[in-house]
Amino acid sequence: MDGQGNSSEGHEVAAELRHRLAASPSDRLGDAVRLIMDHAFQVIATLRPSPVELDAFVQFLTDVGYATDARRQEWVLLADVFGLTDGVFSGDRAASSGITPSTLPGPFYRADAPVLPLGADLCRDGTGESISVSGQVMDADRVPLAGARVEVWHANGAGRYENQDPDNQPEHNLRGCFTADAHGRFHFRTIRPGGYALPDDGPVGQLARRLGLSLDRPAHIHFAVTAPGHRRLVTAIFDGADPAIARDALFAVKPALIADFGPRSLTVSLVLDRESVPQPSKTEG
Ligand SMILES: [Fe+2]
Secondary structure, three states: OOOOOOHHHHHHHHHHHHHHHOOOOOOHHHHHHHHHHHHHHHHHHHHOOOHHHHHHHHHHHHHHHHOOOOOOOHHHHHHHHOOHHHHHHHOOOOHHHOOOOOOOOOOOOOOOOOEOOOOOEOOOOOOOOEEEEEEEEEEOOOOEOOOOEEEEEEOOOOOOOHHHOOOOOOOOOOEEEEEOOOOOEEEEEEEOOOOEEOOOOOHHHHHHHHHOOOOEEOOEEEEEEEOOOEOOEEEEEEEOOOOOOOOOOOOOOOHHHEEOOOOOEEEEEEEEOEOOOOOOOOOOO
16 A cells, blocks of 8 residues: 555445445444445545554544543543534434523533422532522423422532532532422522633643634533423533633533523523324334
8 A cells, every 4th residue: 555546446445345335234333334434435535645644543543542541531522522422412402492402411410419409509618609590491382390300510610510629529519409399490509600621631632722623611500301201301501601602612502501690690491392202113003
């Protein structure tokens, strides 16, 4: 291989691979591989990479693998900073339907947030600028969803979550789980969250920096809402006054998710989609 192979050879290889893959199962995996490889061969045909450049690409993938361990998922970060994760999480709902858009839950969610009474304060260390948050859970017809379960979690004023900052924050700081009242309403006190930046000390952060991609995440509060008969909603409400609001590293900010955090209060509406009822198969009658 001389690395400068003519493009007709590339086309032949692409065609031969397509031919071989045509015999592979026509399932989601087969479909994904065919599509991805078609695009990969387009890149080769267009850019004509040299063997040195191919080595650099392989080295990058190797570095991403080495940067991944039990505490850090560099592969997920790679998908995140190119918008692939958001594309999966937010791509399955029509924004025009009035349903609150989904966002990726992020790595700091804990399923064991303490169950708290309405009006409780999420702040366990007395640090930060106090705000009150109130909201209502509804369906797409604006019917309140009484008794909805509302999980909340967010970073502190310095942009750190308690489970990434165990030496400085009490366990379960700025987390709670509430049950909405008969009108789907909930309220609690907490502190104003700060924005944060994704890590730039690994291969993905360095690539993002080199490409001029933002690593900033504007301040936000995460919500996960469940109600019987409805799809679980995982989303976040972003502070519209954050200077990074237009350049979220993870592409999760949608107009419907931007709120005015106000001097002391924030009001949110969370609209859930109905659970789709499985249709009985015709063959099963
Ligand atoms: Fe977050």
